Amino acid sequence: MVNWKKIWDAWDIRVVILFSLTLQIILIFFAPLRKRVSTYYLTLPLWCSYLLVEWAANFAVGHISDSNKGNGNKSAGDNKVEDVLVFWAAFLLVHLGGPDTISAFALEDNALWHRHFLGLMTQGGVVAYVFFATVSRNKLWIPAVLIYVSGVIKYGERIWALYLASLDRFRESIMKDPDPGPNYAKLMDEYSSKIAANLPTNIEMIHEYHGDLEAEKSVKSKTLSDVEIVEEAHYFFEKFKGLIVDLIFDFRQRNESRNFFLSLEAIDAFRVIEVELNFIYDVLFTKMIVANSYWGYVFRLICFLLEVAATILFYRWDKRGLPRWEIGVSYILLLGALILDFSSFLMLLFSDWTAVVLKKKGYVLPRLPMPFRWLSRRWAESVSQFNLINYCVHGRSKFMEFIYRWPGFSDVLNRIVYVKSQKFTAELRKFIYEEIKNKSLLAEDLDTAKEIWLAKGDWTLRANSSSHLLCYITESNFDEILLVWHIATELCYSNDSIVIDGDKAKSSPEKPPANYRKMSKILSDYMLYLLVMQPAMMSAVAGIGQIRYRDTCAEAEKFFRSRNIISSTNKDQGEQCCNNFFTCSCLNGTPNEEDGQVQNRRKKKHESACKAILGVNAAVRPVQVKGDRSKSALFDGRRLAKELEELGHGIDKWELISKVWVEMLSHAAINCKANNHCKQLSKGGQLVTLVWLLMTHFGLGNNFQIGEGHARAKLIVGK
Structure with a gap:
């Protein structure tokens, strides 16, 4: 009779670590479909994947920690297996960071950035403990440190994205400085002194118009191109993102927006709206606001280089006596990390955000074929x-x-x-x-x-x-x-x-x-x-x-x-x-x-x-x-x-x-x-x-x- 418990005990870490990588693949490639598809057949697997990532990390890190307890005499092969397990633990931190395509499953998840920060402390601390407990005999400590640093960066980016998208922080970031208004006390003192001197005095309100309201933004009465749609949508997103947190707007913003949309045809008006809603989606549910920044590009380059260096060092490491499964799983994790990072970079490169940045810098953007056209389907339609x-x-x-x-x-x-x-x-x-x-x-x-x-x-x-x-x-x-x-x-x-x-x-x-x-x-x-x-x-x-x-x-x-x-x-x-x-x-x-x-x-x-x-x-x-x-x-x-x-x-x-x-x-x-x-x-x-x-x-x-x-x-x- 097959002893399933013994088989599970022997393979549990390998299965869970590969399962964790599979969850990352599901999230990075299928999470963007959430804004285009409304069906339980997509939502349920994504919801399960989003939640199971943390379970897989907790399970695997705990078992790796237990497997490294005890310092009895071990063979060279056992020591190498132990080194590989510590190496794998660092990947779990990378997986907890998640892909750029999803930082929050629901809007309420953004308010839980405190919990994820605590998770970084605890999970990062456990992985660090496992590493330091074996560092004296670990021959893979350099690649493990490289992956660990990459994981801390990715998890930190996710926490920062959640923090920026939390409604309280989002409201605070876009609110203007307090406006005390005119110096009422000083004006009234002057007014009183003039009246006391029997001088004919009056207070008048002088309205200040900052330029021609109709000319604040050029209005085009023509069909907009794909790039122009993205450009206009981003412009109005920046102007009206306060809608997300119920801020109010003045008459100039109203007139500017109203005049522009009155000049459009129905198809262009809805296309601008759809892309603008996509910008809101990216800010609230993805890492895009963090990734599409100077430090975002720097950190992506650093993580990719760290993973490449770890792959090279692991390739050159003496793997004699190490079981083939451990070697295979390690290469799968390394190649998976590189492929996922490269995929994230491509998605960022062909995103609306990059198109806006390049357009502002004066680059002429070509009309790209599907699936990299900016104006693919933006919602379920x-x-x-x-x-x-x-x-x-x-x-x-x-x-x-x-x-x-x-x-x-x-x-x-x-x-x-x-x-x-x-x-x-x-x-x-x-x-x-x-x-x-x-x-x-x-x-x-x-x-x-x-x-x-x-x-x-x-x-x-x-x-x-x-x-x-x-x-x-x-x-x-x-x-x-x-x-x-x-x-x-x-x-x-x-x-x-x-x-x-x-x-x-x-x-x-x-x-x-x-x-x-x-x-x-x-x-x-x-x-x-x-x-x-x-x-x-x-x-x-x-x-x-x-x-x-x-x-x-x-x-x-x-x-x-x-x-x-x-x-x-x-x-x-x-x-x-x-x-x-x-x-x-x-x-x-x-x-x-x-x-x-x-x-x-x-x-x-x-x-x-x-x-x-x-x-x-x-x-x-x-x-x-x-x-x-x-x-x-x-x-x-x-x-x-x-x-x-x-x-x-x-x-x-x-x-x-x-x-x-x-x-x-x-x-x-x-x-x-x-x-x-x-x-x-x-x-x-x-x-x-x-x-x-x-x-x-x-x-x-x-x-x-x-x-x-x-x-x-x-x-x-x-x-």
């Missing part, structure tokens, strides 16, 4: 979708019901099965940009701007002569508004479905352009996704959103059972998606014939559910019938859908609905806390975050609270 009626109509299989009983798993399962995604199309991008731009043109002053970003859809209704619908905005909280308009949008969307006859698509000639209809559907499902799946981003405006959502789902399921749309047990296995959970098209995106039939049944059931709701006479407000015990918004949505269907022919129903949704998206974006926006940057990004930054650059943010410029008081004495 997808819009998550979650539909209330779809969720209520489609039951859960026995497997899913079992999973739902486990705390915390229901949310994960809902995200996997019920949350879909739509591509962020150029049409939707242009529509959102034009809506925000048009409102920015009206916001010449801060009061108007505030009125706009506080609007939840009522601004659009007034502008489109639809004041009779204002009761569905002004008389409700934002979470109720969102649910009511989501249900109404879904009912109208289903009622206006295109009828397909063979290969020819027919639609009513009275129907408005399909693009507004599609965009309304996408934005409606996205806003519900934020309310249900991202409640932290909606906490400032959602109120009792989770309670209202649950009550609405409960009433919807009860209603659908009463109309035999879903079975009484909600477990009609013939029409369930995910009966075979692991092979269902919900997960792998490649439906088979059986899944295709399920999808058709799901579609018909969804249509039946919408028709059933539309068939209810909702002439009386639900609150007058049921009271306010239940917070359900189901039939309030039915009432709104009826009024939307009865809009006059002069009003484009779907254009109105889509504009209302953009206004609600803008309201949610600007009222979401900045740190919640920043957290999403490491999870593929969110459309609401792009809208937040775009609105701010258009002067519609709530961070512009300084309405006047610099001024000085002047004492005017009459003759």
Whole structure:
């Protein structure tokens, strides 16, 4: 019988040290994908790798320390093995430093830089202890010291990056010096003396304008190149990085940003925003702010040279009597360190930060092929979708019901099965940009701007002569508004479905352009996704959103059972998606014939559910019938859908609905806390975050609270 314990005891250090190197490879090459991909299949392995690095170091260093205890008689081969183990311990310090592509997994990790500093002291101290305990007989002490110094530098860089990205330190670093203002006491003393001398005296405020506001930054009315996009994004990042910590800005910064973005096309405006968010991501979640500095380049050169020197010394070291595995593992660690350092240097060389530095120095940057183009995909470029009626109509299989009983798993399962995604199309991008731009043109002053970003859809209704619908905005909280308009949008969307006859698509000639209809559907499902799946981003405006959502789902399921749309047990296995959970098209995106039939049944059931709701006479407000015990918004949505269907022919129903949704998206974006926006940057990004930054650059943010410029008081004495 195989004695697995004995095998593990003999190989544990080798396995863990190679496992630690594997974690480094995963982190350096896959961590950058976090800002482009939003999926558990990437997040979970990265999270495990980030946490297991410390475990591997603690485990291996502890075992190496134990293996070097005792000074009994050892053979030459045993002494060399002992030397190699000490050599390996130094690599664990290098691994704790981590790659440049990730310093923090979550935003909260930056505040834990104290813990990592303590880790450097303890882990560095243990490795130093192991080294000094064997230095008198260690023939590999020079290479070990070289790797140890490299590890201390790398770990120190990580701690420094975490420290600089901690929100308190970040706020302190960008705040201006305190401004005591004019010398009030001195001025008033002079004023009093002039008055006492019976001289006609007056105090006037003289405004000081530092140059022409319109000329502070040149505005280009043309398509920007890739390099210009990066250059402009970095410029505005430096100007507006105070947004991360909720600092305020003055009217000059507002006018400069607003004038520039008003001159851009939608595609360039969003490209600048995307790159600017990438700069924020790099500052908060990577070592880039440390690496992209004079000392950063110096330390990288030093570490690389130390590792090269250690490799040469190990190669020349007499390895006779040393087992092949020890030799092989040592070379793997040395070559792995060199390759990872070289890869980090290439990533730094072709980063946006280097492009900005070279551009400032006057170098002409060529257009590089993929994958080194600066303007590769900057975020997930997808819009998550979650539909209330779809969720209520489609039951859960026995497997899913079992999973739902486990705390915390229901949310994960809902995200996997019920949350879909739509591509962020150029049409939707242009529509959102034009809506925000048009409102920015009206916001010449801060009061108007505030009125706009506080609007939840009522601004659009007034502008489109639809004041009779204002009761569905002004008389409700934002979470109720969102649910009511989501249900109404879904009912109208289903009622206006295109009828397909063979290969020819027919639609009513009275129907408005399909693009507004599609965009309304996408934005409606996205806003519900934020309310249900991202409640932290909606906490400032959602109120009792989770309670209202649950009550609405409960009433919807009860209603659908009463109309035999879903079975009484909600477990009609013939029409369930995910009966075979692991092979269902919900997960792998490649439906088979059986899944295709399920999808058709799901579609018909969804249509039946919408028709059933539309068939209810909702002439009386639900609150007058049921009271306010239940917070359900189901039939309030039915009432709104009826009024939307009865809009006059002069009003484009779907254009109105889509504009209302953009206004609600803008309201949610600007009222979401900045740190919640920043957290999403490491999870593929969110459309609401792009809208937040775009609105701010258009002067519609709530961070512009300084309405006047610099001024000085002047004492005017009459003759």
